[in-house]
Amino acid sequence: MTxxxxxxxxxxxxxxxxxxxxxxxxxxxxxxxxxxxQAGREVLFLTGTxxxxxxxxxxxxxxxxxxxxxxxxxxxxxxxxxxxLDIGYDRFIRTTEADHISVVQAFVQRLHDRGxxxxxxxxxxxxxSQERYFTxxxxxxxxxxxxxxxxxxxxxxxxxxFRMSAFQEDLIRHVQENPDWIxxxxxxxEILGFLQQPLGDLSISRPKRRLRWGVELPFAPxxxxxxxxxxxxxxxxxxxxxAPGTAPDDPAWDNVGDSWWPADLHLIGKDILxxxxxxxxxxxxxxxxPLPRQLLAHGxxxxxxxxxxxxxxxxxxxxxxxxxxxxxxxxWYLLREMPTGQDASFxxxxxxxxxxxxxxxxxxxxxxxLGMTAKYRDGVVPDAPAGGLDEAIETACxxxxxxxxxxxxxEALGAAMDFARAANxxxxxxxxxxxxxxxxxxxxxxxxxxxxxxxxxxxxxxxxPVCVQKMEELASRLGLDGVPTLTDARTLSVGGRNVEKGAPxxxxxxxx
Ligand code: MSP
Numbered sequence: 001m002t003x004x005x006x007x008x009x010x011x012x013x014x015x016x017x018x019x020x021x022x023x024x025x026x027x028x029x030x031x032x033x034x035x036x037x038q039a040g041r042e043v044l045f046l047t048g049t050x051x052x053x054x055x056x057x058x059x060x061x062x063x064x065x066x067x068x069x070x071x072x073x074x075x076x077x078x079x080x081x082x083x084x085l086d087i088g089y090d091r092f093i094r095t096t097e098a099d100h101i102s103v104v105q106a107f108v109q110r111l112h113d114r115g116x117x118x119x120x121x122x123x124x125x126x127x128x129s130q131e132r133y134f135t136x137x138x139x140x141x142x143x144x145x146x147x148x149x150x151x152x153x154x155x156x157x158x159x160x161x162f163r164m165s166a167f168q169e170d171l172i173r174h175v176q177e178n179p180d181w182i183x184x185x186x187x188x189x190e191i192l193g194f195l196q197q198p199l200g201d202l203s204i205s206r207p208k209r210r211l212r213w214g215v216e217l218p219f220a221p222x223x224x225x226x227x228x229x230x231x232x233x234x235x236x237x238x239x240x241x242x243a244p245g246t247a248p249d250d251p252a253w254d255n256v257g258d259s260w261w262p263a264d265l266h267l268i269g270k271d272i273l274x275x276x277x278x279x280x281x282x283x284x285x286x287x288x289x290p291l292p293r294q295l296l297a298h299g300x301x302x303x304x305x306x307x308x309x310x311x312x313x314x315x316x317x318x319x320x321x322x323x324x325x326x327x328x329x330x331x332w333y334l335l336r337e338m339p340t341g342q343d344a345s346f347x348x349x350x351x352x353x354x355x356x357x358x359x360x361x362x363x364x365x366x367x368x369x370l371g372m373t374a375k376y377r378d379g380v381v382p383d384a385p386a387g388g389l390d391e392a393i394e395t396a397c398x399x400x401x402x403x404x405x406x407x408x409x410x411e412a413l414g415a416a417m418d419f420a421r422a423a424n425x426x427x428x429x430x431x432x433x434x435x436x437x438x439x440x441x442x443x444x445x446x447x448x449x450x451x452x453x454x455x456x457x458x459x460x461x462x463x464x465p466v467c468v469q470k471m472e473e474l475a476s477r478l479g480l481d482g483v484p485t486l487t488d489a490r491t492l493s494v495g496g497r498n499v500e501k502g503a504p505x506x507x508x509x510x511x512x
Contacts, residue, residue, distance in 0.1 A: 004042045006260040007033050008235050009267050011048040011093065014074035015059040018081040020301050020346065021269065021308065023318035024334050028298065028409065029267050030087045031335055034465035035404060035412075038485050044260045046238045047082065048093035049075045053227030054128050054206075057213040067213045071096055081319060086327050086468040093238045095215075095230055102244035103237040104215045104230050107287055108204065110248035111162060112219045116286040119220075122159040122203045125152040131227050132275070133203070147271050160205040160220055162229075167282040168199040174281065180294065182277055183407055184341035187270060187297040191277045202279060204229045232280045235263050235292070256289065263292040270297045296407055299343035308346075316346050325509060328467035329355050335466055336413045358467070359506035362420045362459065366474055368427060369452040370501040376436045376445060381453045381479075383495030384443065388430075388451035392422040393458050393490060400462065416462040423455040453478065453494045461489040470505050477502050 009029045012022050026047055033045040051071040060067040075094050082089060093100060111117050124133040127145035133155075138146050145152050172195050175181060175188060182188040205223035206214065214224025236242070241259035246252050256262075268276050273295075281291045300307070303314045321330045333354045338344035373379055399415035427448075435445035457478055464471035464483040475483045479497040 003040065004044075004260070005033075005036045005265070006044045006239065006263045007036075007046070007265045007267065008238075008263055009047040010269070010272060011050040011095065011231055011234050012078060013055055014049045014051045014071045014078075015055055016310070018078050018318065019308070020316040020318050020321075020334070022078075023081070023085060023330075024301060024338065025267055025269060025298065026082060026087050026089075027085060027331050027334055028340075030089070031331070031409065031465045032265070032267075032404075033088070034468075038461065038465065040485070043090065044239075045088070045090045046093060046235065047078075047087075047089045048091075048234060048238075049078055049095070050227070050231045050234075051075070051094055051096045052214040052224070052230050053131050054211050054213075055131055055227075057211060058128065060213075068096060084319060084322055084327065085331065091238050093234050095234055099244040100234060100237045101215050103242055104225055104233050105218045106242065106246055106248045107233050107236070107283075108225060108229065109218045110253065110288075111283070111286045113248055114286065114288070116163045116166070117204070117219075118161055118163065120159060120161050120201075120203075121156070122161075123154070123156040126155045127152045130271075157207055157210065159203040159207075160217065160223060161201040162204045162283065162286065164202040164279070164282045165199045167285045168195060170285055171195065171199075171278065171281055174291065175277075181291075182273075182295045182297065184297070186341075187273055187277075187295075190273065194274065194278065199278070199282075202226075202229075202282075228275050228279060229283065232275065232283065235266065235280075236261060236284075236289070239263065241289075253288065262290040264294065266292050266295045268295060268297050270299060273297045296341070298341055299338065301338070302343060302345050304345060304347070321351070325351070325355060326469070328470045329358060329506070331466050331468070332358055332413070335409050336417075338410060340407050340409045355506065355509065357417060359504070359508070361417060361424060362463065363504055363506040365420050365424050365427070365452075365459070366456055366477075366505055367501065369449070369456055370477060370499050372432055372436075373449050373453065373499050374501050376432070377449060379498055379500065381494045381497045381499060382446035382450050384446035384450040386447070386450035386454040386494050388447060389419075389423055389426055389455050392419055392426075393455070395419075396422075396458075396462065397486065397490075413466060416459070419455070419462065420459055423452060423459070426455075427452065450494055453497070453499065457484065457492065457494060458486070458489045460484070461486040473502070474505060 007029050009025045033043045036043045056067050060070040125139050126133050129148040129150040130145050134145050139152050143152055204226045205217055208222055215230050217223045239259045239261035241256035241261040266276055276295055284291050308315050333351050336354055396415050396419035400412045403412035430448040432445055432448045435441040460471045460474045460483050471483050477500045479499055
């Protein structure tokens with residue numbers, strides 16, 4: 001693994017409110033970025049909004065505003081939501097930024113100059129909801145798009161095409177030779193299955209008379225770029241590989257190695273796998289650019305057994321959950337509950353169960369440890385051996401690393417929680433309340449308390465990428481200047497520190 005990581009989320013359509021699905025991907029990226037930073041890696045964490053295309057144009061018209069007004073408002077809405085959920089992105093890109101537009105134009109001109117673009121006629125079924133064409137087979141029998149279930153429209157128009165078919169063999173080879181390029185495996189197989197059919201060429205433009213809200217093609221000013229082409233290039237723009245205004249044949253394109261490109265990890269939902277695993281890599285091959293190192297496609301949050309959708313009125317609002325339970329609890333629930341890569345069902349009961357896990361295991365360990373240190377030692381951590389849980393710490397760190405390396409984030413968090421459980425087990429085993437009654441066992445009690453404080457220091461580091469605020473709070477109660485790195489947490493001296501009990505970290509929450 002390199003000591004730099006470039007992690008991206010999809011850029012979200014600037015049409016709707018941020019919902020739990022958007023929140024999940026973005027929190028997942030944030031937690032991975034925090035784990036990386038904690039391990040000493042330099043990180044570029046990119047998110048943003050997808051602001052061109054028919055969907056935006058239609059929504060703006062419906063609201064009676066200009067598209068850019070809608071985008072300005074929605075971009076702020078997403079930024080505010082991410083702030084409230086403690087998402088510390090490094091860059092928020094908007095596809096209407098002048099710099100991005102300039103890179104898109106240079107990118108498509110480069111494809112054109114390299115002979116990969118031609119003019120043609122298109123006819124097919126278009127879904128505005130997904131901003132994609134679908135085949136007859138895919139929309140049968142109800143003429144709806146297979147992802148959103150919304151009606152498709154028949155479109156016939158003159159378009160510019162990217163010779164995607166020319167890269168089919170190279171793409172298949174790439175997927176086969178790099179078995180971890182698309183994870184989980186089921187998604188890799190889905191793409192290999194898709195690539196068994198001849199790959200068509202990709203329509204990369206829309207005539208302006210039908211769609212004016214997009215990036216003008218430099219070689220055909222009567223057309224705008226197809227929104228997915230514009231959107232995918234965001235990852236490249238934000239890498240800083242090509243300065244805006246760079247000519248399409250500048251040598252800089254052949255030497256992007258000093259920038260953040262290629263991305264290390266594109267996090268996406270399984271709904272947008274084809275665009276990321278077929279359109280994007282072939283476009284990059286056409287431009288002669290390196291491919292992203294990995295795609296991780298996660299599953300869907302559903303409600304009960306049902307898909308979340310505005311029309312069903314069952315969309316879960318992440319900001320309401322934050323108001324009710326706090327950002328840490330929401331982040332914990334989403335990342336701990338969904339097996340990375342699979343679908344998961346949102347239920348209030350499971351939310352409560354996961355919250356209680358935080359309260360009864362981690363919260364409880366913190367209150368008893370800090371409470372006993374206050375009661376038996378006036379809040380000063382004894383200067384005594386603190387290694388009573390070293391083996392458990394070793395196991396937790398190894399399990400966490402292995403799970404993260406395998407992109408099993410839920411298991412990584414499970415390993416952290418198992419360690420908190422082990423520390424509670426240590427309390428039961430050592431019975432500090434009994435040790436405190438026997439003056440001959442004062443040293444044993446010192447060792448118990450020092451070991452437990454060490455455990456809390458380590459736990460603050462293990463949980464911090466997810467429970468951002470509460471672990472800051474815990475670190476401050478432990479007399480630390482911020483949450484330590486995991487390496488420091490295992491070695492810094494705990495003896496002599498003043499600790500403070502404070503209120504429960506995860507208080508009981510009454511549901512009405
Ligand atoms: N704008 C495109 C992406 C362009 S990326 C170059 C787009 N936007 S979107 O607003 O529809 O967001 C899609 C993403 O939101 C999904 O890929 C996924 O990350 C997330 N989710 C939306 N609904 C979801 C669930 N119900 N469950 C989990 N995540 C889902 O597509």
